[in-house]
Amino acid sequence: MAQTALPTSIDFLAPPVLCNEQGEVRTVGVEIEFVGPSAEKTVQALQEALGGRLIEVDPHSFALKDSAIGELTVELDSRFLHPGKSAGSQKGVLPKIAALFGFAASYLVPCELVTAPTPIDRLQELDRILGILRKLGAKGTQDAPFYAFGLHFNPEIPRQDAQTLAAFMKSFVLLNPWLRREVSPDRTRDLLGFADPFPADYVRMIASPDYWPDIPRFIDDYLAANPTRNRDLDLLPLLHHLDKERVRAVLPNEKINGRPTFHYRLPDARVSDPGWSIAPDWNRWVAVERLAAGREKLDMVGGTYLAFEGEDKSWANVVEQVVRS
Known part of the structure; x- marks a missing residue:
């Protein structure tokens, strides 16, 4: 049986929480x-x-x-x-x-x-x-200048509780300007492959250090602002898993398969590039998990965001320092 060599130049980082509630990887x-x-x-x-x-x-x-x-x-x-x-x-x-x-x-x-x-x-x-x-x-994204081919990750949530759910969402919206810049630095591709960003008012609500809702309120707030699958981090599969009736009351006909995972949607699959690996994109997701794992730091970054008056590209520079620290 033929074997395909594995890339060796890029390491896949491990998240801070490797196992789920059952103790399984x-x-x-x-x-x-x-x-x-x-x-x-x-x-x-x-x-x-x-x-x-x-x-x-x-x-x-x-x-x-x-x-x-x-x-x-x-x-x-x-x-x-x-x-x-x-x-x-x-x-x-x-x-x-x-x-x-x-x-x-x-x-x-x-x-x-x-x-x-x-x-x-x-x-x-x-x-x-x-x-x-x-x-x-x-062929992938680099071969089609007017089309973006997707790379999606569906990582299992480590704990199915309200604090974990809110922490991941806070971390993602705070890091998202940096994530979007790293994934697609060519701004012309924004119109082609990226999902719509989360509404600004919703991001500010989520980022607040005082926002730690229970699961029903989190779901209601999410659906009110995001009644769509067209987001970088599509939470509908996870929310459907946690409370199917609540989600279906708002989106009775949307195609949603409930599962205990996040759905991280990236617009860049460079499959014909000999140097392309899924590792860099995965490692950026791990950065989301690392920030989510520390409530004190997460609240600090959230408070800083609410006081920040610059544009997204400037905030991306700020949170890049958080990721690198």
């Missing part, structure tokens, strides 16, 4: 978008390199089970092309139409590769995927 799922090879060719190459059992879900959706790095799925990133995932659509002409349309659309619609939840201390193994994609000729 926390997990993180990774999503990578790309164009070029078909979903079928991609999963076949993954099977050749990583082993495992290949399962065809439909002509444009495949699963690889029991591989050397766990379970993976690869599919065209369009729900219309996978009608079998909807109730009552397994039979009839619709799947055939979707299959035919999918072959035509495969030149325009990106593929999405999704890993199963992987223990955080094994995250570096997922970089093997990038070498396989590059060998296939997969």
Whole structure:
């Protein structure tokens, strides 16, 4: 079985809380978008390199089970092309139409590769995927100046309580100007790939050292300001997991799969770049976790933000010093 070399130049940092409430190593799922090879060719190459059992879900959706790095799925990133995932659509002409349309659309619609939840201390193994994609000729953000291909992390929340939830959100909104600058320093890409930022009034509410709500109030406040999935840090899957009825009362028809994870959405998957690794983006997420882990420092940074009168780019310079300290 062919092996793909692992990058060795970038270390994956460990978060301050490695285990969940059950004492098990926390997990993180990774999503990578790309164009070029078909979903079928991609999963076949993954099977050749990583082993495992290949399962065809439909002509444009495949699963690889029991591989050397766990379970993976690869599919065209369009729900219309996978009608079998909807109730009552397994039979009839619709799947055939979707299959035919999918072959035509495969030149325009990106593929999405999704890993199963992987223990955080094994995250570096997922970089093997990038070498396989590059060998296939997969293309990413740097190959499409008018399109941004996503890289998403789904890290498990370490504790499912109100303080942990609020601390992570505080840390993220305070660091987000720095995160956005580091992820995409080219401002022209802001219109292409980035999710909408959190509303300024909501950020100021969250940043306040006095804001430590219980979970029901946190959810109500979040939904009032962010009734959408289009945020850098999409909390809807986590909030749905914590209180499905409360979320569905506001968003009855939104596509949300509840799970005890954050959904960190990045607009830059540079899959054809030989030097690209998911490590730098992961390490910036760890910076969020480190600030969230210390309430005294978190409250101090929040208070400083509320007193700050400069622009986001200047605040990014301030919190960069916090991250580096």
